[in-house]
Amino acid sequence: MLVLLHKWTDQQKRLVEFLAREYEVFIHADKRSKLTIEPRSPRVHVYSEYRNYWGHHSLNKATLFLFRQAARTGFDRYLLISGEDVPLKPLHEITRFFATNDQEFFEHHAMPRAQWSGNGGFDRLDFFYPKVLSRGPANPLANKLNILLERLNRRLLIPAMRKFGRRPRLPVDYWGGGQWLNLSGHCVTQMLAWLDANPWFERKFRWTRCSDEIFFHTLIFNFVSDVEVRNDHLRYIEWHPGPEIPQVMRESDLDKMRQSPALFARKFDLDVDAAVIDALYAGLN
Template sequence: MNVLHNFRMAYVVLCHKNPEQINLLLESLTDEHVEFFLHVDRKSGIEAQILHREDIHFVKQPVDVQWGHYGQIECILKCFELIKEHGHFDYIHIISGQDLPLVSNRTIVDFFKENRGKEFVKHLQLPNEAEMWGCMYRVSVYYPRFLVSRAKAVSEIRNRYINLVMSVPMLKRSLKHLPDALYKGSNWMSVTGECMEYILEYIRSNPGYVRLFKNSFCGDEIFFHSIILNSSFKHKVVNEIKRYTDWETGPEFPRTLRAEDYERIRQKGTGCFWGRKFDLDVDREIVQDILQLA
């Protein structure tokens, strides 16, 4: 009983905008079992406007996170290192500053107590036939920084570059520092403290693995999964993450949820603990409605 009484969870919160919304998120998830570890994008300038309390910790040297770049991996690793400085946690939940809880803290804590030892990591094995080049282009191609951008013109050039490199074996990168089996999935996951510590030890022991991902494309969706699913933790992995995200409706992917999505969230989000993404600047009403659920 004493072990469960000391049950501790850490939230990794990756954020870059809307300090008011981040504070609402922190307040809604505050619990005696919980501490928060925030990476605030270096270029955002919002850290001073975010709540500062003993249970809220900030990465001291945050990175400038750019879509698709290694910074999306590095910011999580920095949070992991910060967590380790504050003792052992039973679970680490990676969320964004645009997440909100869909259930009470008691529901979340009780679930992870009851499922202690399981790793909640949504994944599939590569190559994935449903994707271009089986999705292997993300690591098999060396990407100069200028090619990793959401700009339409850059995307068109990047796709031509990918097709050229992937069509000529001698142009592809050596994957000798990667495990034989690669996995891909959402980096919003819930893992045990032991799994987090294994990831940190793995990257210390395998610098070539990290080096390859520094010039990958959206490698954050492969980096953590391929470490976990090539370890002894694989047998404890549950292929779900208890998160609600709308990848179907648009116009954004994932969709920024609005008031008209409330009933859909209630129906399709059954069994989910967190939802994303929400934006006070887009729809304040849905944020208020969702906070009442928890």
């Protein structure tokens, strides 16, 4: 189990301790957060190699790092989740599901994707997005500076690039979808070996935005062979009606989550609704 974390509260502790009952858990903690994580189980492995920024290539790097660390041991299945997830099924059911389903499970769509703004998502790759535009929450002065830089990027840099030349794309078919992956050991072994032999691929995604929803999808469809991919990330996520995007789950969502065939749901926030988290875990024991 691979987990991307940017905070460490009772919510994340509960998730990790629950997963470690049966699985090896590999955590990447956002280096910016300076989290102190002291695992209670030898099955939990904690790293903090990268400063992660929303929409930035650093998320791809942290995810790849976790795959590489876990692959040193070698597993039949690798699941990527966030610290804001909660399982919807008992661990033995998750294990049984993958024992009888050896496909790769992640959401995927050929690009350009109609639901994505900016030329079906290609604007994320075609134009220059410096790290400062992806820094996320900060103090009020820094936020104002980020807003100004974002406007300059969109009003000056991107229009200039549209006129004088975009970043060149790779000669591949691009695919995109949700960030959350459920990959077989066979797929991960091929994926990492190919990247080791072709480091240029990862370099092409520097200075992109939200390419964590494109990088692995494009890599697998173009350069990993002998795999069958299912268009299902096995997550229950509510993009509407909000107020958050995606919506933070509440007790009113319990029945829908319990009836879902998904293995996990996201996202949850202990400060928004702790009762829904308690209710889901109570049904897993």
